[in-house]
Amino acid sequence: QQPVQSPQAVILREGEDAVINCSSSKALYSVHWYRQKHGEAPVFLMILLKGGEQKGHEKISASFNEKKQQSSLYLTASQLSYSGTYFCGTEPNRDDKIIFGKGTRLHILP
Amino acid sequence: GAGVSQSPRYKVAKRGQDVALRCDPISGHVSLFWYQQALGQGPEFLTYFQNEAQLDKSGLPSDRFFAERPEGSVSTLKIQRTERGDSAVYLCASSEVSGGKTDTQYFGPGTRLTVL
Numbered sequence: 393q394q395p396v397q398s399p400q401a402v403i404l405r406e407g408e409d410a411v412i413n414c415s416s417s418k419a420l421y422s423v424h425w426y427r428q429k430h431g432e433a434p435v436f437l438m439i440l441l442k443g444g445e446q447k448g449h450e451k452i453s454a455s456f457n458e459k460k461q462q463s464s465l466y467l468t469a470s471q472l473s474y475s476g477t478y479f480c481g482t483e484p485n486r487d488d489k490i491i492f493g494k495g496t497r498l499h500i501l502p
Numbered sequence: 503g504a505g506v507s508q509s510p511r512y513k514v515a516k517r518g519q520d521v522a523l524r525c526d527p528i529s530g531h532v533s534l535f536w537y538q539q540a541l542g543q544g545p546e547f548l549t550y551f552q553n554e555a556q557l558d559k560s561g562l563p564s565d566r567f568f569a570e571r572p573e574g575s576v577s578t579l580k581i582q583r584t585e586r587g588d589s590a591v592y593l594c595a596s597s598e599v600s601g602g603k604t605d606t607q608y609f610g611p612g613t614r615l616t617v618l
Contacts (some may be wrong), residue, residue: 394544424607426609431611432611433505433506433593433609433610433611433612434545434593434609435609436606436607436608436609439605439606479544479545481544481545489547489550489558489560489561490547490607491547492544492545492546493544494542494543494544495542495543495544
């Protein structure tokens with residue numbers, strides 16, 4: 393079951409914050425977040441495993457609510473380099489294949 | 503070190519032709535994945551190798567699609583008798599650990615296949 397990402401697209405000014413959500417109808421073991429710029433490879437951001445943990449990397453962090461089968465990606469004080477399409481990938485059980493959402497397009501204006 | 507590389511980057515084929523897409527994973531990475539990415543969509547799983555063993559090919563859309571990794575490093579995805587619906591970007595990813603699919607996957611830049 394493909395996870396649902398929201399919003400589909402968002403436009404921000406540099407310095408503003410953004411939240412991207414990823415929801416699944418199935419119980420999840422892990423959530424993977426990637427960013428892809430046009431014509432380039434998806435770049436790994438972080439993996440969250442079940443347990444409600446939150447991870448952070450500089451100004452990008454994420455949470456995983458196992459009970460709600462949801463994950464959110466938080467982009468703080470966005471930079472121009474954050475522009476791209478963000479994909480969440482969900483894994484129902486350990487060692488299942490990752491199922492990616494349709495992506496959220498983020499565009500940062502100067 | 504070098505990342506995942508794929509060749510060719512672009513491939514144009516006439517309908518009915520066979521194509522072969524190559525993936526060079528990061529050296530030493532045990533796991534290798536192939537994905538298909540349609541325009542405006544997320545990557546969709548095709549198949550998974552652990553070393554030379556193809557452990558999951560449940561995502562291959564038909565028997566026209568075939569993947570191999572004979573020596574546990576380089577992999578080739580072959581599509582026989584291509585159809586217009588096969589047009590997509592084919593992404594390869596590798597991961598370091600042999601613990602299955604729950605590990606960081608490093609993606610290559612992809613091969614954009616256009617079938618005319």
